[in-house]
Amino acid sequence: MEVLLAIVIGTLYTGGLYLMMRRNLIQLIIGLGLLSHGANLLIFTAGGLRQGGAPILAEGEKMFATVPADPLPQALILTAIVISFAVTAFALVLFLRTYQAVGTDDVDELKETDT
Amino acid sequence: MFTLLITCFFAAVLAPWVHRRVPKYAGALLALVPAAVFAWLIRQLPMVAHGHSVEQSFQWVEGLGLEFALRLDGLGLLFALLISGIGTLIIFYTQGYFKGHPQQGRFLMYTIAFMASMLGVVLANHLLVLFIFWELTSFTSYLLIGFNHEDEAARSAALQAMLVTVLGGLFLLAGMILMAQATGTWKLSEIVQRGAELQAHPHYLPILILICIGAFTKSAQFPFHFWLPNAMHAPTPASAYLHSSTMVKAGIYLLARLHPALGGTGEWGAILTTIGVATFLIGALMAIGQSVLKRLLAYSTVSALGAMVMLLGIGTSGAIQAMAAFVLAHALYKATLFMVAGGITHETGETSVDRLGGLRKAMPFSFTCAMLAGLSMGGVMPFFGFVAKEVWLHALGDYPLLLLATVAVGATYVLVGITVGWKPFAGQRPDGLHAHAVPISMRIGPLVLGLGSLFLAFFAGWIGHAIVEPAAAAIAAKDLEVHLHLWAGFNKYLLMGIGTVAIGLALYRTRPVLLKTGARLAGFARFGPDAAYRLILSSVLKFAAWQTRLLQTGTLRHYIRYAVLTTTALVAAAFIRAGGFQGLENLSPISTRIALVAVLMIAAAIFTVHSNSRLRSILSMGLVGYGMAMLFTFFGAPDLAMTQLVIETLTVILLALAFSHLPPFRHGSSMRTRGTDLAIAVGGGVVVMLLVLAALDVQTPTAVSDYYLEHSYKYAHGRNVVNVILVDFRALDTLGEITVLTIAALGASALLKLRQGKQEDKS
Numbered sequence: 001m002e003v004l005l006a007i008v009i010g011t012l013y014t015g016g017l018y019l020m021m022r023r024n025l026i027q028l029i030i031g032l033g034l035l036s037h038g039a040n041l042l043i044f045t046a047g048g049l050r051q052g053g054a055p056i057l058a059e060g061e062k063m064f065a066t067v068p069a070d071p072l073p074q075a076l077i078l079t080a081i082v083i084s085f086a087v088t089a090f091a092l093v094l095f096l097r098t099y100q101a102v103g104t105d106d107v108d109e110l111k112e113t114d115t
Numbered sequence: 116m117f118t119l120l121i122t123c124f125f126a127a128v129l130a131p132w133v134h135r136r137v138p139k140y141a142g143a144l145l146a147l148v149p150a151a152v153f154a155w156l157i158r159q160l161p162m163v164a165h166g167h168s169v170e171q172s173f174q175w176v177e178g179l180g181l182e183f184a185l186r187l188d189g190l191g192l193l194f195a196l197l198i199s200g201i202g203t204l205i206i207f208y209t210q211g212y213f214k215g216h217p218q219q220g221r222f223l224m225y226t227i228a229f230m231a232s233m234l235g236v237v238l239a240n241h242l243l244v245l246f247i248f249w250e251l252t253s254f255t256s257y258l259l260i261g262f263n264h265e266d267e268a269a270r271s272a273a274l275q276a277m278l279v280t281v282l283g284g285l286f287l288l289a290g291m292i293l294m295a296q297a298t299g300t301w302k303l304s305e306i307v308q309r310g311a312e313l314q315a316h317p318h319y320l321p322i323l324i325l326i327c328i329g330a331f332t333k334s335a336q337f338p339f340h341f342w343l344p345n346a347m348h349a350p351t352p353a354s355a356y357l358h359s360s361t362m363v364k365a366g367i368y369l370l371a372r373l374h375p376a377l378g379g380t381g382e383w384g385a386i387l388t389t390i391g392v393a394t395f396l397i398g399a400l401m402a403i404g405q406s407v408l409k410r411l412l413a414y415s416t417v418s419a420l421g422a423m424v425m426l427l428g429i430g431t432s433g434a435i436q437a438m439a440a441f442v443l444a445h446a447l448y449k450a451t452l453f454m455v456a457g458g459i460t461h462e463t464g465e466t467s468v469d470r471l472g473g474l475r476k477a478m479p480f481s482f483t484c485a486m487l488a489g490l491s492m493g494g495v496m497p498f499f500g501f502v503a504k505e506v507w508l509h510a511l512g513d514y515p516l517l518l519l520a521t522v523a524v525g526a527t528y529v530l531v532g533i534t535v536g537w538k539p540f541a542g543q544r545p546d547g548l549h550a551h552a553v554p555i556s557m558r559i560g561p562l563v564l565g566l567g568s569l570f571l572a573f574f575a576g577w578i579g580h581a582i583v584e585p586a587a588a589a590i591a592a593k594d595l596e597v598h599l600h601l602w603a604g605f606n607k608y609l610l611m612g613i614g615t616v617a618i619g620l621a622l623y624r625t626r627p628v629l630l631k632t633g634a635r636l637a638g639f640a641r642f643g644p645d646a647a648y649r650l651i652l653s654s655v656l657k658f659a660a661w662q663t664r665l666l667q668t669g670t671l672r673h674y675i676r677y678a679v680l681t682t683t684a685l686v687a688a689a690f691i692r693a694g695g696f697q698g699l700e701n702l703s704p705i706s707t708r709i710a711l712v713a714v715l716m717i718a719a720a721i722f723t724v725h726s727n728s729r730l731r732s733i734l735s736m737g738l739v740g741y742g743m744a745m746l747f748t749f750f751g752a753p754d755l756a757m758t759q760l761v762i763e764t765l766t767v768i769l770l771a772l773a774f775s776h777l778p779p780f781r782h783g784s785s786m787r788t789r790g791t792d793l794a795i796a797v798g799g800g801v802v803v804m805l806l807v808l809a810a811l812d813v814q815t816p817t818a819v820s821d822y823y824l825e826h827s828y829k830y831a832h833g834r835n836v837v838n839v840i841l842v843d844f845r846a847l848d849t850l851g852e853i854t855v856l857t858i859a860a861l862g863a864s865a866l867l868k869l870r871q872g873k874q875e876d877k878s
Contacts, residue, residue, distance in 0.1 A: 001703040004713045005746075006807040012739070014800030015720040017679055021672050021792040024780050026729060026770075028671075033736050033766065034720060037743055042803065044750070046810040049703055054751045055836035057828055064824055068836075069751030072820045075840040077755055079852050085762045086859035092773050093863040105778060111669035 005045045012038030025095040025105040029088060036084035040077045047073030116171050116185045116238055119152050123231030127224050134220030142210025142556060145223055149202035149230060156187075156196050163192050164581045166588065170240065170304075186240035186304055189585025193439060194237040194368050196582070197446045198361050202230040204560035205356040208454055211556035212352055212461060222262060222350065229255035233361050237368055242291040242301045245369075249287065249333070252362050253280040259353040260346050269348035275648065276342045279332050283339065287329025287369075293322045294376075307375040307592060314380055323377050326369070327386055334366025336424055337394040340417045341645035344401075347409040351457025354409060359416045359453055360446040367423045367442065371435075375592030378430050387428025394421025396520060399527040403622075404633015406469045408456040408535060412449065415492075415531045418524060419445050425517070426510065427590075433510035436579075436587040436597045437503065443582065444491065444503035447568045451488035452535050454561040455481050458553040459539055465548065468534055469630075473544030477551055480558045482540040487565035489536020493529035493619060494612055499571040499578075501612065502599050508608040522615050529619020534626070575599040676795055683799045690805060702811075709749055716742035729774055737767040754837045 012034050019031025047070050055071040057064065099105045126148040134141040159169055172184035187195065206226060213219040232255055235248030254277070261273030295301045297316040298309045306313070313319060330336075335343035346358050357363070370387070377383055398418025405411040419441075426438035458481050459474065460466050475482045491500035504525065511518045544550075571578050579599030588595055603609070622629065666677060719738040726732040740763030747756040784792070823840055833839035841849050 001705050001709060002811055003702065003808065004705060004710060006804045008713050008716050009807050010800040010804030011717045011720050012800075013803045014796045015724045016796075017675075017799045018724055018792055018796035020675050021679075021796065023672070023784060026774075026777055027732075027780065029770070030723060030732055030736050034723060034739065037739055038803070041743065041746070042807060044747075044752075044755075045807055046813075049750055054753050055824060056753075057834040057836075059834075062828055068824070070817070070820045071823055071836040071840055074752045074755055074837045075845065077752075078758055078837065078841065079848065081755070081758050081762050082852060083855055085766060086856045088766055089769060090859040090863050092769060093866045096773055096776055097866045097869065099777060107671045110671065 001049065002045065005041065005049075009038050009041050009045065012041065023107050025099065025107060028107065029091055029095065032091065033084075033088060036080070036087075040080055040084075043073050043077055043080070116169065116187060117173075117183070119155065120185075120231055120235055120238070123148060123152065123227060123234065127228035127231060130223040130227055131220030134223060138215075138219070140210070141219065141223060142207050145227060146203045146207040148227065149199045149206060152199040152234070153196065153203055156192060156199060159187060159192065160581060163187065163189055163585050166585065166594070168304075172240065180301060181243060182241050182302070183244055184240035184302060185238045185244075187238055188589045189582075189587075190368070190371055190439075190589035191237045193442065193582055193586040194361075194364065195234055197364075197443070198230060198233050198237065201356060201360050201446060201450050201564070202226075204563055205352050205450070205454075208355075208457075208557050208560040209352045211554040212350070212457060214554065218262075222259075222352075225255055225258045225262070226353065226356065229259065229357060229362070233365070236365050240303050242295055242303065242306075245303070246284070246288055246291060249365065249369075250281065250284050252357075252365060253277060253284060253333075256280070256346070256357050256362055259357060260349040262350050262353065263348070266348065272342075272345040272348040276346045278652070279339055279342045279648070283329045283332025286325045286332075290322050290325030290329060293318050293325065297322065298376075303372065307373070310376045310379070310592075313376050319377075319380075320382060323380075323382055323386065326373060326377065327390075330366035330369045331390060331424075332366070333369075334363050334420045334424070335394075335417050336366070336390050336421060337397050338644040340394060340398065341643065341648060343417055344410050344413040345645070347407075347413050351409065351453060351460065354413075355450045355453030355457065359412065359449040363416065363420055364423075364442060364446075367420065367427070367438075370424065370427050371438070371590045374427060374430065374435075374590050378427070384428050384430060387424050389428075391421050391423070391425030391428050392517070392520060394418065395425055395524055396421070399524040402531055403527055403629050404636060406467050406630060408460065408466055408468050408539075409453070411468065411531055411534060412452055412456060415528060416449060418527070419449070422507075422521075422524070426507070429510070429514070429517075431510060432587070432591055432595045433506070433512075435590045436583055436595070437507040437510040439583045439586040439590065440503040440506050440579070440597075440599060443571075443578075444499045444568070447564050447571070448488040448491040448498075448500055451484055451561045451564040451568070452492065452532075454557070454564075455485040455488065456535060458557050458561070459550075461557070462553055463548055463550045468538055470545060471539035471548070472542040473540070473548075474550050475540040477544075478540070478553065480562065481553060484558075484561035484565040485536040485540065487568055488561070489532035491565075491568035492532035492536075493616055494525060495616060496612075497569070497572050497601055499568045499575070502572050502575045502601060504612055504615075505603055505608055506599065508611055509603075512608075518611070522611055522618070525612075525615035526618035526622055529616050530622045530626070533619070533623045572601050575601050672792075676792070679795055679799050683795075683802050686802050686806065690802070690809065693809075706749075709746070712742050712745045712749075727780060729777075729779055730771065733767060733770045733774075737763055740766070752837075754835070 016031045016033075016035030016038055019027045019034065022028065022031070050067070050069045053066065053068045055064075055068040055074070095105070098110070102110065104110065126145060130141070130145055133144055137144060162169070166189075168186055168188040170184070170186045172182050175181045175183045206223065209219065209223060209226065213222055216222075229252060232248045232251035236245060236252060239245035239248055257273045257277035260276050261270050263269045294306065294313065297313055297318050298306050300306060300309075313322070316322075332339045343358060343363065347354055349358065395418050398414050398416070398421055402411055402414035402418060405414055423438050423441060423445075426434040426441070458478070459471065462478065463471065463474070465471055487498070491498035494500045494504035508518065508521060511521060576599060579597040583599065584595070584597040587597055666673075668674075716739050719735045719742065723732050723735040723739065726735065740759060744756040744759040744763070747753070747759060823836055823844060827833050827836045827839040827843075831839045831843040833843065
């Protein structure tokens with residue numbers, strides 16, 4: 001199982017990195033999205049996969065009867081998902097503004113736009 | 116002592132303000148600070164002369180063993196007296212030299228800051244404290260050499276001095292760290308007691324060489340001597356203070372200080388004597404051909420510094436006391452000559468000694484002082500230079516070759532002494548040379564020091580006992596008796612002294628010939644260390660420009676490439692070094708539904724990359740996100756799954772909305788670029804994949820997780836542990852997260868508003 005997930009993570013990283021090296025601004029953002037998926041999955045897998053129940057106590061119980069999934073990576077990833085959304089949204093607006101101000105969405109042409 | 120240092124630095128900061136308040140008397144007022152230091156030092160004199168030392172220290176950074184430790188002993192006292200004494204006179208002298216100069220306050224600030232740093236160097240009792248002050252002197256020296264910052268030559272000389280001394284400083288630091296490791300202490304007073312231990316240590320030779328490089332660069336020893344003559348672009352008070360009497364002796368001080376720890380071995384003797392003699396001779400040889408006053412003095416300073424290193428290298432009690440006496444004699448006469456030279460240039464505007472003459476009527480005061488110092492430099496009776504020269508010759512009694520060298524070089528000192536002390540004042544005044552006497556403030560300094568050279572000779576016995584003896588005892592780390600005499604009786608050394616003066620006089624007679632030879636020799640400068648320095652500097656700059664052009668292309672894609680490549684390479688290297696792959700154990704079984712999701716995600720990711728349509732690309736990225744959500748459900752993370760679903764949907768909508776404002780994909784790259792990028796990306800992906808597999812072997816400590824699982828209901832009364840972590844246990848993190856979101860939202864809305872504003876302007 002872990003090997004399979006490792007391949008998924010590797011593919012996500014490869015795709016993300018490749019897209020970030022393209023010339024279209026929008027591909028850069030999509031690449032960033034793939035990369036953050038890959039990173040989240042990396043944390044999740046590295047934290048240890050447990051197919052046990054969710055770390056939620058049932059009504060009336062006070063202790064976990066069986067060991068549930070590790071709550072710590074989950075808390076970390078939850079934060080990461082939200083933050084990466086903020087980054088994506090901000091980058092999108094920034095690129096949109098760049099395109100409108102400079103008139104190009106070609107990353108290679110952006111280096112000649114400084115005044 | 117700590118109070119003294121703080122006061123000095125404080126005075127430095129206040130100097131510009133004082134100058135603005137009382138522009139006419141700023142020098143005199145500020146000179147009170149070093150004068151107070153001098154007075155305090157004099158009061159310690161009897162105690163130190165009896166072999167005691169004053170110590171003070173307090174913890175600076177406790178965990179690092181960093182202690183702000185100061186210690187005043189005989190050696191420190193000799194240097195501290197010179198620093199504060201000459202400092203007092205120089206600062207007073209500055210008042211006249213920079214009369215009406217708008218930047219005088221800045222000069223005073225640098226000079227006093229230098230003085231404080233230099234006092235720190237000679238009082239420090241902790242290696243790192245010494246190093247900090249050491250670097251501060253390099254830094255203040257840089258500011259002073261480059262004081263006329265509008266002059267290109269001054270700026271490059273300042274940079275040169277700084278690069279050479281700071282580079283040496285790095286070697287010194289390395290040597291200090293090794294030394295501290297070898298002896299187990301950073302305190303100088305303890306290191307000097309562990310000489311035997313240090314010399315038996317396998318790192319002894321590297322330590323010695325590193326420390327020597329540090330000291331040699333600072334004290335302008337061959338082949339690093341070239342920065343000192345160039346440093347003469349500094350205003351003359353700075354040259355007189357830093358580059359003849361104090362800062363350049365920091366290296367000498369350090370070697371003397373560490374003599375008990377490192378000295379006495381064959382290596383020590385070989386390195387110091389060779390380099391010292393080479394510097395001693397080369398400096399004298401170069402001095403002969405000079406006609407610019409300050410450069411002439413600078414080369415003779417280089418030679419004198421070489422002599423001190425040579426004497427330390429010999430290391431007998433006689434050589435050590437000769438060195439201590441010579442440090443004192445040299446500081447007195449050289450600072451005087453510099454101040455006189457500064458006065459001459461100040462009043463006549465002339466720098467070359469060959470265009471000067473007949474000034475004795477116009478500048479009688481300068482003439483007197485110059486003669487006093489020139490005679491002391493020549494080692495003529497009854498001056499302190501003579502006393503030091505006698506001890507020196509005496510110490511070299513067993514080394515006939517060195518004795519010969521000393522006589523030869525001594526003759527050039529006589530030559531320099533006459534050229535600066537006599538030549539500008541004697542004979543006919545050249546036409547068009549206007550001159551008048553220097554102001555009072557510029558008379559005091561040279562007069563006090565010049566007369567000092569004379570009077571100290573008459574109190575030679577007392578000086579020897581009170582100042583030279585404790586210093587020599589600290590260098591030799593044993594009790595010894597120093598007897599300095601003005602009249603040591605009629606012996607062969609006296610004859611040698613007389614012979615030296617005679618040869619010097621003869622040299623002066625043939626000076627025109629010597630100057631011509633010197634000019635011819637100047638062609639060899641092309642192969643000298645100065646040229647080497649310039650070559651290295653320009654090569655480094657060229658290399659920097661080349662690699663900047665290569666790496667800093669201004670194209671984002673290249674930056675990403677380099678970042679990915681570097682990270683991949685570093686992680687891969689660490690991975691291989693850690694032993695590579697250990698094999699897979701404890702794998703969980705593959706279930707069909709998870710395999711299906713995984714294959715779907717891989718396919719979607721490939722499609723995202725491959726697609727030429729924006730919408731298809733973004734939708735398949737959304738598919739990857741939903742795949743993530745499904746994985747989260749399978750592995751017991753419903754919260755994550757929910758969040759992922761919501762966020763993914765939002766992202767897709769947001770991107771789709773933005774598309775209406777952006778053009779379709781239209782900028783393709785060449786096959787070659789795409790191939791390279793793909794290779795780099797695959798490399799990055801593979802390394803991450805290997806990393807994930809390697810991470811499986813690592814046992815994740817679960818103490819924190821277990822704590823949360825156990826206590827989340829108990830303390831926070833929450834059943835969903837993930838939620839409890841986010842809002843209770845790690846609530847501050849969540850606050851940070853919310854802040855990031857807010858900032859992003861604010862930034863985005865600001866950017867959007869900006870556009871509206873622009874459109875309104877247009878309409």
